[in-house]
Amino acid sequence: MVPPLVLDIDGTLTDADGHLDPRAFEVLPSWDAPVILATGKAFPYPVSLCHYLGLPQTVIAENGGVVLADGEVTFTGDREAAQAAADEFVARGGDLGWDAADTANRWRETEIIARLDADEALLREVADEFDLEVIDTGFAYHIKTPGVEKGVGLERVCETMDYDPEEFVAVGDSVNDASTFGVAGRSFAVANADDVAKEAADTVLDQSYMDGTLSVLESLREEDAA
Incomplete structure (x- = not known):
């Protein structure tokens, strides 16, 4: 089986202009494992994106300040x-x-x-x-609030959904993804990532933005088929 994913949005599912790459609509709805959208954006943004992608609403928003999983919302930031x-x-x-x-x-x-x-x-x-x-x-x-991070949000989602964070593959591009990389089992920084994200990731990709994310997803599908 393909692994569950925790994906940043901006810089990871977008193009260089910050627009959502339409290829997300091709690959994410058919992913045969949970997909968590983890972002620094306000709570409604990833919830809306899940809706339009046809994904269950499982999100980490505001850098971990808000988490939604299995219909349960928790807040940790002040x-x-x-x-x-x-x-x-x-x-x-x-x-x-x-x-x-x-x-x-x-x-x-x-x-x-x-x-x-x-x-x-x-x-x-x-x-x-x-x-x-x-x-x-x-x-x-x-x-x-100090200590509120995406990685903590991932741990909270996993508790709710009864998953081990080590099962997840993470893709991101920014300093706020570094904590996610430290919790997930495997982590990838797209080529456009900042230095903190690149240092924290297991692998730094050759490709940027959605091209980089797609390269990870394609390789995971190949692993599953092997």
């Missing part, structure tokens, strides 16, 4: 603390960088994010005062 830190950052002259609609944060339940052109030094200073951390995922600065 949204109120993150919001308070963001408010203080703005009060000191910082700018999160979003427009009035702020769809980047509107549906976040456990963290707050700022654009990468925000004042990083000030943001980290304020977050530290609130006992929070800031991680740069390449998409945004995430103000989050």
